[in-house]
């Protein structure tokens with residue numbers, strides 16, 4: 651036996667918006683009647699397939715026209731108004747699991763637009779949350795992922811600046827500073843979600859406090875790649891796995907401390923499975 655000392659990072663795993671969305675999904679599921687999730691409820695294949703066996707079926711936007719008289723779940727990222735219209739048109743029931751934080755930001759963006767403000771939205775243009783936020787402006791928001799992408803000559807002198815919730819706080823403030831430096835009057839609305847923005851610093855500290863790190867995340871999770879890089883920088887003995895079976899005994903020496911952590915899309919049960927496997931080694 652290796653007698654490893656195993657700790658799960660209490661700050662890793664789903665943010666509260668995703669926990670809430672999964673709770674809503676589980677509550678709405680009943681035997682024999684599927685619920686369709688518009689997009690994957692979380693970027694984690696194992697969790698998506700666990701929910702699929704209970705009847706939560708992921709669909710794409712292109713499938714929406716064909717779905718009638720069913721239950722459709724809107725995930726934590728939210729959706730633009732057109733999606734609600736399409737779902738309702740086909741007599742479907744909406745299970746709205748949009749994160750309450752995202753809902754509030756949608757509302758603020760809508761109010762800014764209605765008040766005639768020029769909305770600049772810092773985020774990835776094809777990210778579902780950004781599509782939902784920009785959808786509150788009737789296509790009038792200017793969405794950009796890098797300051798260099800903005801055509802400054804087309805902007806009015808006065809701007810209202812919002813951000814996708816998962817953008818880097820430093821990058822967002824840098825955009826604001828660059829706009830001000832070029833003479834724009836900026837009404838900044840800090841909409842970066844604090845449930846994720848503090849994760850890097852927390853993880854760096856956690857990774858530095860253990861002999862070995864096991865980082866659990868789905869292979870598709872972009873947040874997982876970024877956060878694993880943070881761990882690897884703080885602790886060279888960091889290993890990324892997508893499930894507990896990928897953990898190799900030769901990574902550890904007897905009696906070492908092992909920290910288990912993960913991305914914002916890693917379910918708690920996957921980290922617990924990893925802990926069980928390590929304790930059996």
Ligand code: SF4
Pocket residue numbers: 665666667668726727749750751752815816843844845846
């Ligand atoms: S706004 Fe924050 S809490 Fe809500 S889903 Fe996004 S990251 Fe999670």
